[in-house]
Amino acid sequence: MSTHRNWAGNVEYAARAYRRPSSIDELRELVAGSDRIRAVGSGHSFNRLGDTTGDLVTLAGLPATPRLDEQRRVVHVPAALRYGDLATWLHERGYALANLASLPHISVAGAVATGTHGSGETVGNLATAVAGLELVTAAGDLLTVDRTDPDFTGMVVSLGALGIVTRLTLDVVPTFEVRQYVRLDLPREALDEALASAYSVSVFTDWRSTRGTQVWRKQLADQPAPPADWLGTAAADRPWHPVPGMPVANCTEQLGVPGPWHERLPHFRLGFTPSNGDELQSEYHLPRAVAADALVALDEVAHLIAPVAQTSELRTIAADELWLSPQYDRDSLAVHFTWIADAAAVLPVLAEVERALAPFAPRPHWGKVFTMPTGTIAATYSRWTDFAALVNRLDPNGKFRTEELDQLLPR
Template sequence: MTRPDAPAAAERPADGVPRRNWAGNVHYAARRFHRPETMDELRRLVAGSDRIRAVGTGHSFNRLGDTGGDLVSLAGLPPSVRLDPQRRTVTVPAAMRYGDLATFLHEQGYALANLASLPHISVAGAVATGTHGSGPTNGNLATAVAGLELVTADGDLLTVDRASDSFAGMVVGLGALGVVTRLTLDVVPTFDLRQYVRLDLPREALDAAFDSAYSVSVFTDWRSPRLREVWRKQRADQPPPPADWLGTTAADRPRHPVPGMPAENCTAQLGEPGPWHERLPHFRLGFTPSSGEELQSEYHLPRAAAAEALAALDGVAHLIAPVLQVCELRTVAADDLWLSPNQGRDSLAVHFTWIADAAAVLPVVAAVEERLAPFAPRPHWGKVFGLAPDAVAATYPRYADFTALLRRLDPHAKFHTDLLARYFPR
């Protein structure tokens, strides 16, 4: 939450392909870096490589996207966007950022139903890892996908949609099934929201807070039994929360989720109405989120177990607090995508933004995972986690089906990485 959205100019290579991830904790091990400008060039590159991965905006905090072979950026491919008002879909290039897509859609009178807290992330990368926004009835970003185009291991171009076999297994594909080049997303009519920040929520009111608005994020520092901030993103035509809403008080000025960071980087608050894409994210597209470095972990749990899970984490709050910048709690609606962290269950997402000190953070991550183990946690695929492969597999009913799909589409492990090999051994 505290890194700029691109490397500094001096670190930006001439070919435009990043050599490290957004947070700076992963330096890519690829032998070669590529930025093709045509589909034919990309297909030849994929067909001729023994190991290859696509890289977007680099917002993963682990080595899911790292490879010792070829790393390819799709930012040089034609940036065409095709809106289909009759089908209410939009087809976009994989490398497009959500913020740029949202601006285009709003100008055309359309919207996406959900957005993540950062509009700087690429569409394909967010979808592939099951990245999400928030809301009691909002699915994660991958649930909007109506179709995919990808280059498979032999260089062929494969197009699939919701009527295709195994489509639900291919959407959250971890980049392991091929290089996704285009995605078709569902759209809805554009809409306006207001954002209100409330302070000091009692823990027992958390469930009611989550159900109170279109999208809700709750921030805590694990230093107090009360929850520090509630960011409510409600439809603009709904009445504002009453002065005594759930025992909280209204923020009297704009806030940043991380204490001490500049609020001008954040989307408008204090109930000021505005279009969906300027309220659903926490951060504004034209600004860097803030400054500094970080690591992130995130776990998705059954929403019904929220109170018990948070009580379990209270037992390690004394470990969490010293290495934490902020913790965000969100809800995400259930879906049917095989490797989605929300597959089959309405979820509570517990997101930790840590300090940028792996030696200090990793033992705390292990303690958090031990506490959450009784609740069948699913890690965000692109964050820092250490859960055992069998524990992760046990939480996904279609895990074996995805493994079989992986072996069928990529029989020679062209798109595999060390992290994938741990969780999906060949």
């Protein structure tokens, strides 16, 4: 196979072969005949959790048309479809998803499997919209599950360990409009109020002070605009990019101009480079109730963070009941870091960040860079052993396992 890398270029896949089936039957035959196999989506993972020394399979060759069920208010989605393409398709038919991640370039199955999220005090991560799954199991069988299955809440955020997901069923809502306002220089003491002030809110900081450099407020279009003196901030009078120096044309429209949900909830526009592109990313999910204390702890290592961070983002996500979701059983604050693309410089700082956050039971984002030991992570999930048992039951020979998964879920 030719060399394949992830989106950021920091992971070169070790797979012996790269497969692109054109039908479900071809995929089933491929899975049944392989000893090691993993699916790869849009490649927006920054670690080796999805890598394999066996076969790496893309589902981009399978039929890609969604199917809307208006009576049930769900949409059946091919796994490889990108959220941006799905969102456009839904909006044209008068429907929406409850939330989107900061970039629309990611595949639906990959984002769901890793617990990827947007922001909003009352909105769950993207996986909470999943009402059903179709996947190819280790034997090559096609398994369909929904919310009536007792294992369903363990199968949604699965890290790709249970099989190759081919289709997902997602809840939809009527389409809606959003206005996006950027505010500057938020005082730390106003952070809680800011995060709860709109449908979706992100606060960016550079860790050079305790103030938020930018607040991205994504509010429903029929809500009043923030007052001029909102929480002691200044209104942006031009578009901004979260990463200083990057082109603002890459970002979704701001300055309060109303627009459809899928063109405002993400930070970045489909068809343009999201974030910087030349970067590493880490993210930790903390109980919402300890947010203030956790940020004070990070202030102690801010002098280490600032030189290697391009930006850092704070978001909130509602609790859910998905066993391996970073928001399992707790409302959460996500602390995200966009690092420079230099692992040698970043990893020692990452160790200090994890040390500072250790008292607050952090959970890492499954698709980003982290160094936390398995035992520390597992201790924050009450259903960890249940998930490990589910993996061993559905994949007894470890067909979907990787070196990283073996470290997380020893057999």
